[in-house]
Amino acid sequence: MSVRVVLASDRLGASFVDALDDHGAEVSLVVTADAPADAAADAVTGRAAAEMLGALAAADVLAVDAGRDALTPQLVAVCDRFGVRIVAICDGAADRRLAEMFGVATCAPDDVCAAVVHAVAPAPTGPARGRIIAVWGPAGAPGRTTLAIEIAAELARDGRRVALADADTHAPSIAMLTGLADEGPGFAAACRAAERGTLSAAELERIALPLGDVAVLAGINRPGRWPELSSARVGGALEQCRTWVEDLIVDVAAPLERDEEIVSDIEGPRRNAATLAVLAAADVVVAVVSADPVGVARFVRAYPDLRAAAGAAPIRVLVNKTRSSTLGIDARSQVRRTLERYVGVAACWFVPWDSKAADAAVLQAQPVGRVAPRSSLSGAVRRFVGEAIEPPPARAAGTRPSRASGADAPSPGSGARARTRRALRGAA
Template sequence: MRIALALPGIDADQVELELLRAGHRIAWRAIDREELLRQLAEDAPDVVLVADDPAVATLDVVGAGDLLGVRTCLVRADDAASASARLLGVHDVLRAVPGRPVDLSVLRAPFDALDGGIDEAAAPRLRDAPGGPPAGSEPSGAATPGPWPLGPSAGGDDPAPSDPGAAPARRRAGRDPAAAARGDAASAGGGRAPGIRRPWGRSPRRRGGAATPPTSTESTPAPAPSAAPAASVDPRRPGRAAEPPPSEPATEPAPSTPAHRVIAVWGPAGAPGRTLIATTLAAELAARGLHVCLVDADTYGGTIAPSLGLLDEAPGFAAACRLAASDALDAGQLDRVSVDYGGSTAPFRVLTGIGRPHRWPELARDRVIGALEQARQWCDVVVVDVGFNLETDEELSSDLLSPRRNAATIAALRTADEVVAVGAADPVGITRLLRTHADLLETVTVEAVHVVVNRVRSSVLGVDPAGQVRQTLDRFGGIPNPLLIPDDAAAADAALLGARTVVDAAPRSPLRQGVAALADRLGYGAAAAPRRSAWGRMRRTG
């Protein structure tokens, strides 16, 4: 592996010696930010080791590495937590403490530094602290920490964390031929490399929904339905014992429920309610027993994280795209870079978007496609909130290799199995929807688009607002059967005030009922009957 060094203030000789002993090659060295950017442009290595110093660890350095396909790894000379790792969205932190061997396991593909996510990567490594257990002494069957663990294997058959056989079969060509050969041998016959399991303990399924029989490469045999694990932990609420499975089958998806689908939620400019519909739809599908991942792919103003009260210092979708560019994205990495929305009614996973619009080059077209395809296999449904702009004029620019800002939106729409177009129910919103609906049909690859008109009210449309909206869309846009959602400002404000979804904040609101009708139209059946809470019983009986 070709590695570049930019380590001002750190004993670079010690790091270089350890790298050479491990069989790596030193591509070049840099001492400041300007030289680092110039060297990256002239000769892109596989990995660049950057000191955790504001002089070289900057957003433009990380962004340049992302554009060139170069992994960026921060280097610290102590065991203190790294604030730059969280701010820069870098998940790999290498500890080069004087007088102690340098642990190079962070460089082992595919991104072993992501064990435990960015929080653990940025935090001090306690196993290397004085008095702690030596590095590499963890038991091979230890479960991976995180809010959605992949589950320990029965009998400790998983390979050790340092076992190269645990790497997935996919590799970038030419990076590590020996490891790629091992991955190809492990994935022969349709199986997966040892140690890689699907989340939530579900057996792998093909995209069409047919179950795939287990192979000999499966590290954990599927337990019998009647046998409960000795120490079961609720994956949705870490630290709590898992409740016994409910006797009613209504919370499980029906056998005819479509699985492994990507649903893109789009809307024209003017804030028609894309994010509100996307978050409510994700919560509604999760309430019906589906494992849902909500993705924020808006390159202009992603707001899913603040609307749900989630931290977006390290954008999860940008990290997933970076992993997809290196062919290192799998179920385990998706589980670690995503965050959990722990709603009381419908918890689901979230890949947060870029917090600052200038980071849009991280969401390149091929990266977005690869990340969404992996997320499709990771869970039952992927709901993607995309941007509004469908223009392709930027492809006429002179720099044919430069990234396109609208490529993330267009790639998500073309990857999606279902597309939902959201428009606002007012004269301006209907006009914008009609003008851009034709462009949307030319962009997507699906046969039909589900049109949703949000905030239908008589205060701006007069008498019979629903009839006027249907007649206008049918006459001027050829849209015969739009789904109309009434204006429900109280439910939307309650959800925004509590940083929750509408399903949790106002489960009986007209807004939630409208999105439930959208889920039915998408083919996911009726919602399971909600359980009556103790507080609801007290209000009824008291």
């Protein structure tokens, strides 16, 4: 079966069609670089735009020049909706950074044929592995640790093997919020064992602390210990965790800067290495936004760095502490319009401000879902898990989601429907 390709390039002309054909790719349409983006921006501009979108809907791959006019959030969202993979043709470092911000595949002009074929190549078979879910949020306490705990507890309700790890090198707090001891081995010990090659599922089970049905790897008890969480150590520990649990939820710090690589060429410890390593390895990234003007502004400014760090992993945006007192009337619509306009995020979920339930959870050092299962906060997290990160079917080892943007639309499955039924029964 041939690969159907739409070629949108000012660098590669019609003569390149024969080269793609030799590699088993059938080029259905050749257009200028900005034609798909123009059609995605306004589908009612005329017959040409409709034909362009129709060709995209029937294609498997869109090979397009990387550029701000050609590779846009609207185009990425349209391709996500059609199930079309994007291969960005990059002619320099700036083009590659732009493509990485959207999490699409990149290639040089000389490697387009191989990249197009590889984009739809079947994944190698192998045993199913656990999934890594990173929970990130910008500076300012948007509530990422609280939501990481709630997401882990909610996933464990279906009988899945779930673990929660604290990889925050600036302000680790999972142990304090859950009443667990942070003097034990925890995630840092897992990282050291991974470096020595002695980390196994049995060792992870030994050093983890129980929080109901969730196994917890506590974080470092002093921020000054951050050099223990190097990139190589964290990456090795995460790979072993995939063999230990079905879902690993990892709480990470807010900063995404790589300043050390700019000011020094010496290979040394990086303060934000743990966060960047977790985001690079994650299968799903939950981005937490605080529903106030400062929180939204910080998220908008940090989102491009998050998108570049997460690579191809889908980003699910969760707006926390939603209330009208900080944003005025119709706070949800205001946040939704802002995120869609400035960062191209078309789908997001909301968690209401429920200080009573959150305070009760802190007082009892338990997840909100256990202390106040019928609270609005717990119900919102339950809906988010069911719609945005419901456990997927088992997939092959070593594979990652092909591509996603912040505009991913929710697609509830059978598990989501079961969660919805439970929520309705609980509210009855």
